[in-house]
Amino acid sequence: MQNQATTNAKESMKKSVQVYQHEIGNVRAGKANASILNPVKVNYYGAPTPLNQMASVTIPEARVLMVSPYDKSSLGDIEKAILASDLGLNPANDGDVIRLVIPQLTGERRQELAKEVGKIAEQGKVAIRNIRRDAMEDVKKQQKNSDITEDDLRSLEKDIQKLTDDAIKEIEEASDAKSAEITEG
Structure with a gap:
């Protein structure tokens, strides 16, 4: 079931993932990157x-x-x-x-950069979870106001959780790829 809350959450999560990808794109990995x-x-x-x-x-x-x-x-x-x-x-x-x-990175600097990518990834995940929380509160209000049924509420909560899981997975994949790029040199 599609609902305004899930649509808004999907758009917000998509933007959060894009912001995260932009952030890790700015982390230097010892290779030329415009x-x-x-x-x-x-x-x-x-x-x-x-x-x-x-x-x-x-x-x-x-x-x-x-x-x-x-x-x-x-x-x-x-x-x-x-x-x-x-x-x-x-x-x-x-x-x-x-x-x-672009100067060659030392092993120590590579570890620091990998940690930085991990921190940025965690910030991205927190942003995604905040979007999930807001969307869940929104659908619960809709159910409380009798705009949707309890069955719809359960269905929407599952949809929102799936969107959250997908967005977090996308962030983790990008983070792993960037960490591998940094550590392999």
Whole structure:
């Protein structure tokens, strides 16, 4: 049975999973990944502008990012923004493009990053459980107000629990994949 509470819960859980996937995409794994530059904002004509709107980011080698600005005059600003960001990357500016070499991770750093991915995963799961709690309260109110029957309530609770289990499973799979990517190097 489909109900507004389950529809809302499904949409909210989907968004939570997407936010989680975006968060772990920003965790550096020792390999070149263009998404690590997503938080970089460049001061372009006085306005903070996302780097991905000012330049194309390519991956010519496994551990190298190449930033090619659309406007060559912004090269210096892009370099400053990358240095100012807390990414720990040293840009190499050759006048046309900026090359960023991703440093090899130490074993200790890999463990720290894997723990960070685990923490982010737990936050994602908590968000999913909060959505489940709100949806369960909503269907219980509907049953109390005689909008749905007790049988409908049980059916909706099962549906909400299945949505929750599926979303948590998706988060765990993404977390396991990212942890494996980090630890394997």
